[in-house]
Amino acid sequence: MERGLTLLVAALVVYVTPSVQGTAHLSSSNATVDITRSGCGVNKLCVETPDDCDPAGTGSCLFVSVVATAPVAPNGTMLSIELRGDSSGYIALGLTADPSEGTTMLFICAQNSLSNGSFFFRTMTMNNTDATLSANEELVSDIRGMVTGTVIKCEFNITSVNATNSRSSPVTTFSILLGSGPTNGTTIGPFNRTLTSGPLNLADPASNAVNTTAAPAVNATAAPAVSTTMPNSGGAVQPHGKQNTAVYRFAL
Secondary structure (H helix, E strand, O other): OHHHHHHHHHHHHHHHOOOOOOOOOEEEOOOOOOOOOOOEOOOEEEEEEOOOOOOOOOOOOEEEEEEEOOOEOOOEEEEEEEEEEEOOOEEEEEEEOOOOOOEEEEEEEEEEOOOOOEEEEEEEEEEOOOOEEEEOOOOOEEEEEEEEOOEEEEEEEEEEEEOOOOOOOOOOEEEEEEEEEOEEOOEEOOOEEEEEEEEEEOOOOOHHHOOEEEOOOOEOEOOOOOOOOOOOOOOOOOOOOOOEOOOOEEEO
């Protein structure tokens, strides 16, 4: 009996808290993810294309919402993200201090084209000068994903967000990029930017009064051979409705 209880506890630890590196991929069975416009401009910052599209509807809608916690020194701010879009590959949220230079952190929600469209999550860094993509070692928390046909929905938290420690604007001020791209299994293809916002204070739900602009026709170049597999920690596929926990640290 004691031995059986020990094995059960060990199994639960592996099941609830898998650790995922940015150069690995987090796979999951579909969880229930409900994303709506409720609270936009009041409790959460919303950015979408087309304008005012409904993420809970059946029409095309690339949508992100952001809820920011109060900054806590020295760790910065935590962002709670909802992302919804249409793609047979992946959709992505990009955060950058300057879309024209430096880098963008891409948070990617995708479906595995070689595994019945199963959900997986990745992060990558995009060079804003030449649009190349490279894998990184960042982590996030509380990842949930849902794939229905070509509609991808996901939720996750980004911790320790700090745009810079040297500029006068708020540390939660970023430009948001929204876009999509192809996948080949868990290999991430070029990022096709659909929307680029002006600088937005992510802690202010009303800050998207700043106009967004259509993105230039620039495709990212995928990093070579970044198809990866989940570390063997009790199985890569998580059961329905479970959350996957890790921690992404993000500073530009």
